[in-house]
Amino acid sequence: MATQNILLLAGDGIGPEVMGEVKKIIALIEGKGLMAFSIEEDLVGGCAYDAHGVAISDAAVAKAQGADAVLLGAVGGPKWDGVPYEHRPEAGLLRLRKDLELFANLRPAICYPALADSSSLKRELVDGLDLMIVRELTGGVYFGEPKEIVDLPNGQKRGVDTQVYETYEIERIAKVAFELARVRGNRVTSSEKRNVMKSGLLWNQVVTATHKQGYEDVQLDHMLADALGMQLVRAPKQYDVIVTDNLFGDILSDVASMLTGSLGMLPSASLGAEDANGKRKSLYEPVHGSAPDIAGKGVANPLAMIASLAMALKYSLGKPDLADLLDKAISQTLEDGFRTGDIWSEGFRKVGTAEMGDAVAERFEALLAA
Numbered sequence: 001m002a003t004q005n006i007l008l009l010a011g012d013g014i015g016p017e018v019m020g021e022v023k024k025i026i027a028l029i030e031g032k033g034l035m036a037f038s039i040e041e042d043l044v045g046g047c048a049y050d051a052h053g054v055a056i057s058d059a060a061v062a063k064a065q066g067a068d069a070v071l072l073g074a075v076g077g078p079k080w081d082g083v084p085y086e087h088r089p090e091a092g093l094l095r096l097r098k099d100l101e102l103f104a105n106l107r108p109a110i111c112y113p114a115l116a117d118s119s120s121l122k123r124e125l126v127d128g129l130d131l132m133i134v135r136e137l138t139g140g141v142y143f144g145e146p147k148e149i150v151d152l153p154n155g156q157k158r159g160v161d162t163q164v165y166e167t168y169e170i171e172r173i174a175k176v177a178f179e180l181a182r183v184r185g186n187r188v189t190s191s192e193k194r195n196v197m198k199s200g201l202l203w204n205q206v207v208t209a210t211h212k213q214g215y216e217d218v219q220l221d222h223m224l225a226d227a228l229g230m231q232l233v234r235a236p237k238q239y240d241v242i243v244t245d246n247l248f249g250d251i252l253s254d255v256a257s258m259l260t261g262s263l264g265m266l267p268s269a270s271l272g273a274e275d276a277n278g279k280r281k282s283l284y285e286p287v288h289g290s291a292p293d294i295a296g297k298g299v300a301n302p303l304a305m306i307a308s309l310a311m312a313l314k315y316s317l318g319k320p321d322l323a324d325l326l327d328k329a330i331s332q333t334l335e336d337g338f339r340t341g342d343i344w345s346e347g348f349r350k351v352g353t354a355e356m357g358d359a360v361a362e363r364f365e366a367l368l369a370a
């Protein structure tokens with residue numbers, strides 16, 4: 001059995017608390033002899049700054065480079081508000097994304113039936129929702145040059161950002177979307193603004209051309225990003241995989257996340273290019289932050305972190321069957337009425353981080369035995 005090298009970067013705030021619950025699941029999988037792990041741990045964010053004066057050390061980045069999967073909790077908190085900009089906690093995360101060249105950000109929006117009433121949309125619109133937004137993460141208007149504010153002769157200023165994409169950037173993200181669709185509902189919706197943006201026109205052309213290079217078994221549609229925003233809040237269940245650029249992906253994935261009812265429930269993955277062995281560098285983390293307001297109280301919801309492990313099992317560690325069982329265990333835990341404070345309502349059983357993690361582990365173990 002191949003040993004999987006996992007790097008755990010718990011980070012700040014509730015990061016270590018939710019990561020603790022992931023460790024329980026990893027120990028369970030290993031204890032059952034289903035997988036073999038080599039686990040390393042290191043610091044990222046404010047805690048790394050306190051220890052090393054940087055938001056992530058070179059040694060930790062080197063470990064991430066060599067890992068089969070990196071799992072990250074969360075970074076940041078008011079304690080580090082005054083640190084130099086280049087050493088702020090988020091810089092650790094940004095360096096990881098950059099050094100590992102994680103160009104594809106996968107944000108699933110899953111609405112567990114047990115939580116459908118927490119969504120801002122009607123239950124029938126979101127119950128059972130399971131869509132995946134694939135956002136290009138390292139290009140586009142957030143990085144394009146020139147990027148500046150210049151003084152004009154007339155005393156005014158001009159702010160400039162540049163939206164720029166090259167063929168290879170669009171091609172590689174399109175391939176990720178098509179490959180993902182094949183293990184889901186086999187449908188991809190590509191989104192841009194080709195009606196008003198040249199980069200959108202190129203995006204559309206390259207996605208269409210890539211589709212013809214061996215992905216024609218996947219159904220492909222195109223939709224303008226504004227129309228897609230509207231459709232996401234009208235009838236979100238019509239989508240399977242959505243692929244879009246950095247800016248539109250940022251906005252549309254936040255819209256999609258709110259359909260699910262709670263930030264504490266959402267995992268994410270960031271993937272790099274495939275190497276010669278077909279392996280991708282990867283980072284898995286919850287969408288939520290370090291929640292300093294509840295850190296250290298043992299009340300944080302660990303489900304997004306556990307669901308991030310499920311994504312790692314599926315996309316990096318070659319165990320989609322275990323991933324599905326872990327997702328099912330999360331769903332059953334909710335159906336059985338367990339709720340941390342963020343998703344609790346009258347009539348449900350209010351539990352802390354460890355009790356929620358134990359409830360998932362118990363159900364996961366039962367599913368493994370079934």
Ligand code: NAD
Nearest residue numbers: 074075076077264287288289290291292293294300301342
């Ligand atoms: P946040 O996601 O940390 O918290 C927003 C609200 O949601 C808070 O009330 C918090 O208690 C609650 N919440 C979040 N996750 C929860 C969980 N798992 N269980 C229960 N409740 C949960 O966002 P914020 O308050 O805007 O930011 C706090 C810090 O986190 C800041 O320093 C910010 O920069 C950082 N942050 C980090 C990441 C990351 O590490 N990827 C992402 C977002 C924010």
